[in-house]
Amino acid sequence: MISQRQLFLQYIAQTSPEPVTLEIVRARGVKMYDQNGKMYYDLISGINVSAVGHCHPQVVKAIHQQASKFMHLMVYGELVQSPQVQLAQKLVDLLPQPLDNVYFLNSGTEAIEAAIKLLRKFTGRTEIICFSNAYHGSTFGALSLIGDEKYKAAFRPVMPGIKTLPFNDIAALEQITNNTAGVIIETIQGEAGVLLPGKVFMHVLRKRCNETGALLVLDEIQCGMGRTGLMFAFQHYGIVPDIITLAKGLGGGLPLSATISSRHIMSVFKENPALNHITTFGGNPLCCAASLATIQVIEYENLLQRIEEKEMLFRSLLQHHAIQEVRGKGLMLCIRFESASINKAVIDKCIENGLFTDWFLFAEDCLRISPPLTITKDEISQVCNILIKSIHQAMMV
Ligand SMILES: Cc1ncc(COP(=O)(O)O)c(C=O)c1O
Structure with a gap:
């Protein structure tokens, strides 16, 4: 009989030359199980998606309840749909003024496309500023903002009017001018390997946008929804954007x-x-109902209050001479190794040892640590044991 793996390789469009091809048949909390019943800890939450773990009962219940009422109604923006309205109200309650109007979409890259269109139409200007090593998505507008030429080269010409500045470089912010429609920046860069901007940089950025009439868009698609210990990462910086984009963890596992x-x-x-x-x-x-339930779980289970403690536990247990640095904030962390090849060897061993993780688009020497926010201290200890064991094994070959 043809295996699922063979069918996968034959019929699914591939995105890398050597896919991992783990066959996961079930996932609960921070654990995933393959077709042989082998358990893997999920250290990446489907890339920062499953904020409250896989199949959280409250989220599953909300989806079931909504599915029994209606799953899709005609024409966005015309019919009053309670799941959308309730969720929009909740998001606005969580956000500071003037962020009080929500446009729902399906994916991160679409949220960025909407932001680009808002910038252009609201300001009447065309120049958009982005940053080195930025990742905002794969559709054409978002792709144009990618701060790494390797991923854009094959698709040029991309959207005109883009200026890429060095990330976290205060002097470069002078290049924001009265011609700039807006600045799009990840509050914490994800695919660069979890890079935090300095507080002064963020304040100068906000000030420069105010001075020039450029709008500030904070992309919190990866770092939002509680991942860093506050519901939104910009709250660590004491600034408020003109536009924020959310996705990934927002849907509680649905798009x-x-x-x-x-x-x-x-x-x-x-x-x-x-x-x-x-x-x-x-x-x-369905997605809005799942999202509201996810936010309620984050609140009822006091998950945000425990993120810092969990980060500290990771940092204290991740001690090995091959680890160059543990970087990041809250449960958006990474381990940096000396080279991409060491990182790859560690990741391979981790998977063998029952821990699923990966690297970053622009930081192949960094291993991703973005587990569900629900991970317990006991689970963190077990995950770190596997990580240290895998590093030992990878360094021995
Ligand atoms: C910061 C950031 N913005 C945008 C995106 C694009 O999101 P999506 O893959 O849902 O289109 C990603 C995805 O990794 C991201 O990390």
Whole structure:
């Protein structure tokens, strides 16, 4: 009989030359199980998606309840749908003013596309500033903002009017001018290997945008939804963006994203012409119900209050001479090794030893640590034991 693996290799479009091909048949909490019943800890949460773990009972219940009412209704923006409305109200409650208007979409990259269109239409300007090693998605507008030429080269010409500045370089912010429609930046860079900007940099960035009339877009698609210990990473910096983009953890495991701004800025989508930005599935009721339940779990289980303690535990247990650095914030961490080849060898051993993780697009020497926020201290100890054992084994060959 043809195996699922063979079918996968034959029929699914591949994105890398040597896919891992683990066959996962079930996942609960921070654990995933393959077809032979072997358990793997999930150290990456489907790349920062499963914030409250796989199949959290409250999230599953919310999906079931909504599925029994309706799963999809016609035309985004015309019908009042309670799951969307409830979720939008909750997000606005969690965010500071003036972020009080929510546009739901399906994926991170679409949230960025909506932000790009808002920047252009609201300001009437075309220049957009982004940063080295930025990742904002794979559709054309978002791709144009990628701060690494390797991923853009084959698709040039990309969107015109993009200026890429060095990340965390205060002097470079002078290049934001009265011609700039907006600046799009990850509050904490993910695919660069979890890089945090300095507080002064973020304050100068906010100030420079205010001075020039450029809008500030914070991409919290990877670092938002509690991952860093606060619901939104920008709250660590004491600044407020004009637009925020959310996805990944937002949907609690279902596909959902949001571009959030003020009513004033968002109103440009409403007319001249009407239906200026639309989506068939954005804000799907099942996804919104899952999202609201996820946020409620984060709150009821006091997950945010324990993130710092969990980060400290990771840092204290990850001691090995091959570890160059443990970098990041909260449960958005990475281990940096001396080279990409060492990292690859460690990752391979981790998978053999029952721990699933990967590397970053622009930091192949870094191993990703982004477990569900629900991971317990006991599970962190077990995960770190496997990591240290795998590093030993990888260094011996
Ligand atoms: C910071 C950031 N922005 C945008 C995206 C794109 O999200 P999606 O893959 O849902 O389109 C990602 C995905 O990794 C991301 O990390």
